[in-house]
Amino acid sequence: MHTEPFYLSYIPLLIRLQCCESVQLPPYLGSTLHGVVGWKLSEHSPEAYRYLFENRRYGGGKQDIVNPYILEVPRSRRVYQQGDVLDFRILLIGDALRYVGDVVGALTQDAWFELGAQRKKFRMMDIIQADQLEPIWRLGTLHMDGAIPERLTAWQQEEAMRCSIHFLTPLRIRRGGVLIRELDFPTIIRNITRRVEALAERYGGYVNPDAAATVNELSGDVKQTSSGLFWYDLKRYSNRRNTKMDLSGLLGAMTFEGDLTIFAPWLHAARVLHIGRNVTFGCGQVEVGLY
Known part of the structure; x- marks a missing residue:
């Protein structure tokens, strides 16, 4: 018997990157980060990529099939200097939680990100459970016990x-x-x-x-x-x-x-x-x- 109006499970992943050389990026990074994450998933975890990025195929190709993940981008900032930190979040929702290990593995398999038109390098610093601040990946070490789901209710x-x-x-x-x-x-x-x-x-x-x-x-x-x-x-x-x-x-x-x-x-x-x-x-x- 459910007493609450709704509930969903999700996990918020905070990804932190360190700039390795000065770069000017677009003011809005939604398309840039979406593309980089998609490419890394397609290269290192095709199953997770298909489930997250090609989800409409599972719904008969309908345009308005809701996706099981969300991207949260940094606030508007154009210039990053060497040593600056760029962070963004990925939320995996419901059944997509079974791919959290695949997503973390794909993003850290090659811990370098190339961003912007000049493809300047950013280094992966860590991946954190964003609500509870538990490390999931840090300094080359995986801590999957930190991948704690949240309950939205x-x-x-x-x-x-x-x-x-x-x-x-x-x-x-x-x-x-x-x-x-x-x-x-x-x-x-x-x-x-x-x-x-x-x-x-x-x-x-x-x-x-x-x-x-x-x-x-x-x-x-x-x-x-x-x-x-x-x-x-x-x-x-x-x-x-x-x-x-x-x-x-x-x-x-x-x-x-x-x-x-x-x-x-x-x-x-x-x-x-x-x-x-x-x-x-x-x-x-x-x-x-x-x-």
Whole structure:
């Protein structure tokens, strides 16, 4: 008997790289890091690569098959000097946890990363369980006992009447095949409930459909108090696809007020799982404050 509105298992991997020679990188590294990780997996662990990066083949080639991993990219920074640290995160979700050893092994098999148009070298420093700060790989030694899964579920939240949501990376939500440029609270809640439902159904977990329906019904009662959203144009070249990728979307912040307590677990899930499209390129990352 499940009492919580949902639960999912995931593991957050923090990958830390040290710059070996000065380099100027693109301002947004989602496409760059996605490509490097994909290449390393395809070379050293084809099975993990197929499961994570070619997941749509398992769903009949449908375009909107939800993927079992998320990429979190560094904040905008162009220049890295020798000795600087570049870190990013990979989250493996549900059934994808069985590939954590393959992912760690592929990323550390050759502990060098070549980034940017000039393919400047970065050295792997370590891989850490990002929430518990347990080392999984450090100085050439594997510590798989540090690969501890997390459980995403409802968390204790005192009464909340105000909320701020900060969109850290481009938010891309399509409606009728077109990327939306205006956002409201019901759209945010609808997007995260659908995302949690899709991940749980495909990769293991649980969602109470009545709980999801309830928060969607009540979301219209929440009042928007401010919006500082703006459209961010972002196009990056993909070597793997041999074409330019459009990763444009909404950035900025919004605030809301009302009885928000019931929404707290779902907003927390949005912080972990991102929302919108192209989360495997780092898009849709949000920060939430409840007061």
